[in-house]
Amino acid sequence: MKFGHAFKEALEADSYPSHWVDRAVPYRQLKKILGKVREELIRNGYDPDTIQKLVAERNAEYRLESDESRYLRPKLVVRPATTTVSTLDNTTEVDSLPESTISSPPSSSTGTEPSPSALTHDNASQRKQRQEQADDGEWVDVPLDADARFFNILQQDVNELDTLQGKERVAMIEHIHVIGGEIAQVARPRKPVIDFSRSDLYRWREILELYLSAEVFFSTNEASGGARNSDRARKQLVWFQEEIGKRQLSQKFKIKSSAVAFQHFLSLNATLLQNLQFQELNQTAITKIIKKFDKRTSLGVKKMFPKVMNSAHFISESISKDVCAQLSRDVISLVPQVVDYTCIVCLSICWLPIRLDCDHLFCIRCMIKMQNRQKRFCPLCRADVIQRANETHIDMELVRYLERWFPKETKEKQRNNEDERRKELLGDLYVESAQPQCIVM
Incomplete structure (x- = not known):
């Protein structure tokens, strides 16, 4: 199954909120634009094999930089041979040279072709400019439009995912505060004497001890330390719930509000898991489309893209670590462990x-x-x-x-x-x- 179809099915199958799905990576749209990027390169005389050779000889570079508005500005530059440019005159066989070296201006918006005299004048002007650039050893820009559109759409979508992640993080932390208050009420010791008939202290201690042992989203184990991926997190969360069921801890609650607090606790973990799955799904989509970009163009953006992408949360980190730390501070620490x-x-x-x-x-x-x-x-x-x-x-x-x-x-x-x-x-x-x-x- 192709990834585009699998990506769409995954978004529909996991019951993500509609406002999440609306901000998912537009994989199919980017794939269509990528086809236009390839066509534009070939039209300018830079097919993938040519670009690969020029890059290997250090006569071409694809630069991906962000401007003041935090949007990516891609640029393909080549270093033309001085002898090639200097001999370029009205008698040169232009068919043997890359189109970028002799590129004519684009057609007007009305679809009419420019006049031959205009072409002659523009070609002469371009030849003079490229001659001066080559004499100075400068790089020559290859005029491209489709790649700028590709990266602008991708950057905009990542910005929206960043905003979404930030809002979800705030919402989950607020939810953690509420759950912490609920658990604090039902798990606190009773004064002046412990009355075990009206306390769920030991039930909650066992539940939170199991949760710590499960290490659902983050592991401190030396062999497998660090953040969990969504698949492992899901398995650990299932194990935690199964252990709760085996020990019948939720059935042993003596205070009704304990059962409500426990359901809220499970709901929070389910939301965090869903967020992690959504994040991984979109990160995979970005990785796939960038890999496809390199495969179809040979421009080699895979290594530079993560470094220049302006992303506060989505590309650089997962919110699960921050939320888990907050969960530990506001909930788990409320019931001290022996x-x-x-x-x-x-x-x-x-x-x-x-x-x-x-x-x-x-x-x-x-x-x-x-x-x-x-x-x-x-x-x-x-x-x-x-x-x-x-x-x-x-x-x-x-x-x-x-x-x-x-x-x-x-x-x-x-x-x-x-x-x-x-x-x-x-x-x-x-x-x-x-x-x-x-x-x-």
């Missing part, structure tokens, strides 16, 4: 947290063990601070924070600390609390 408060020694929650003089944190049991073993240096920075730690180093503000946001984990850690302490004191006499108690005692 991994951010884990003691690096025992790999469980840092309870009671001892903040050393070097500002690193460890749970109190691990700190006592290090002191009993006569350890002196911080495992992280190697500062000589371990033996100086005492009860004044307990971070009481963090204690209250952990009790508030991680009630289950802190209680479990306290029980484990107590069991471990009893075992140290009683040794072989210690009986696990899970075993049946003595009925006599």
Whole structure:
């Protein structure tokens, strides 16, 4: 299937908003203009083989530059041989030379052909100008019109896509603020005592933990780090939703507004995925048409085009990275994860947290063990601070924070600390609390 047809089908099949489709790359229109570019080049005596040879010999260049109005101004320039131009007079066999060297003025808008005398006068004037340019070693412009139209349309469309991307980015960030507020209401701990019958804190923590693990749009994995393409993002988003379904997390919500907030969260991700797909589709269209431009003309714009194209977002970057960063700041950070408060020694929650003089944190049991073993240096920075730690180093503000946001984990850690302490004191006499108690005692 040819790309033009596939491009049209993709725009129609993925249910893109109509104002998106209206701003999609006009691939078929550009393809038609490209045919006129080729015809104009050949009419001037510069078929693809000739251009390829001239470029290889550095006797021709295709320049693509932007003007003050930020529109591309293409220009084909050649360096004519001095001997060819200097011998050009009224007796020269003009049929043997490229038309650009002897190009006649275009026909008038009425379609009438210019008179022979006008042709003679214009040719003489052009010959004199080209003679002077060649004597000075200057490049000679080849008059072309179709290529300017081609790049003007392409630049205008990219500008419109840039504007669209900017508006969509603002809309999604506003949506993120709203979702963040919704999740903050249903996932916050209850005061003064956690009432688990009226809190979805742990459901949301598990959901957002799964979302972080999915790395839907952006990966921090060393092997596959960076932004995801739309196909991989779609697969990761499907995996995330399937995991939610397997664990029945959405069915376990205890607050009705949690289900609404979760649907809004999924909707935001679907919009971001659709935006990424639309962006990739148009980028592919631009890549294809530029490649076709080079194939039909041999002008070699593939390398220079991305450098000169004036695009704030569309060509240079994807908005998914910015939106994901905003999502992390405004939504995911609202529900703290236990991994951010884990003691690096025992790999469980840092309870009671001892903040050393070097500002690193460890749970109190691990700190006592290090002191009993006569350890002196911080495992992280190697500062000589371990033996100086005492009860004044307990971070009481963090204690209250952990009790508030991680009630289950802190209680479990306290029980484990107590069991471990009893075992140290009683040794072989210690009986696990899970075993049946003595009925006599």
